[in-house]
Amino acid sequence: xxxxxxxxxxxxxxxxxxxxxxxxxxxxxxxxxxxxxxxxxxxxxxxxxxxxxxxxxxxxxxxxxxxxxxxxxxxxxxxxxxxxxxxxxxxxxxxxxxxxxxxxxxxxxxxxxxxxxxxxxxxxxxxxxxxxxxxxxxxxxx
Numbered sequence: 001x002x003x004x005x006x007x008x009x010x011x012x013x014x015x016x017x018x019x020x021x022x023x024x025x026x027x028x029x030x031x032x033x034x035x036x037x038x039x040x041x042x043x044x045x046x047x048x049x050x051x052x053x054x055x056x057x058x059x060x061x062x063x064x065x066x067x068x069x070x071x072x073x074x075x076x077x078x079x080x081x082x083x084x085x086x087x088x089x090x091x092x093x094x095x096x097x098x099x100x101x102x103x104x105x106x107x108x109x110x111x112x113x114x115x116x117x118x119x120x121x122x123x124x125x126x127x128x129x130x131x132x133x134x135x136x137x138x139x140x141x142x
Contacts, residue, residue, distance in 0.1 A: 003045050003063050003071035006037045012072055021079045037079055044074030051099040057112050064109045070095045 010018055015032065022033035048071060049058055060067070077084060077092035084092075101107040 001059065001063075002038075002041050003048060003067050004041055004075060006032065006034050006041070008068070009037060009041075009072055009075060013076055017076075018079075021076075021081070024081060037075065040075040040079040041071065043078050044071050047074060048099060051103040052109075054103050055105060056109065060111050062111060064111060066098070066107075066109065070098060 006018075010032070018032045018037065019029055022031070022036060023029040024033075024036075048067060052058060052060070052067075073091045073095040077088055077095075080088065098107060102109065
């Protein structure tokens with residue numbers, strides 16, 4: 001299930017921007033290219049899943065608002081062709097930082113988590129070297 005939809009992108013960024021991004025051919029686009037945005041959303045969601053997989057069981061049972069927001073930011077960045085405005089680039093870089101923070105555990109999502117990989121067993125092992133001073137070796141000192 002995608003973390004955001006084309007309708008949410010339209011609500012957030014406006015139909016005009018999506019229409020401009022859809023205009024990639026010789027003819028002027030008259031409709032929003034939903035295939036373009038579906039592909040951008042899928043690419044962004046795959047990136048998000050890569051960061052979430054370390055800490056959370058995928059697929060997520062519910063989509064937190066933060067993940068929907070990050071998905072929208074990444075999708076609109078990926079939908080741009082050659083040039084991206086400074087605002088879109090800054091938002092994208094901030095989204096990547098937040099994803100790194102989620103992956104590192106600095107930001108916690110209110111969803112079911114994955115068990116961290118165990119480092120080994122839970123037992124403590126020690127070695128007991130031969131004792132240099134035993135009662136038989138200490139005769140005559142006391």
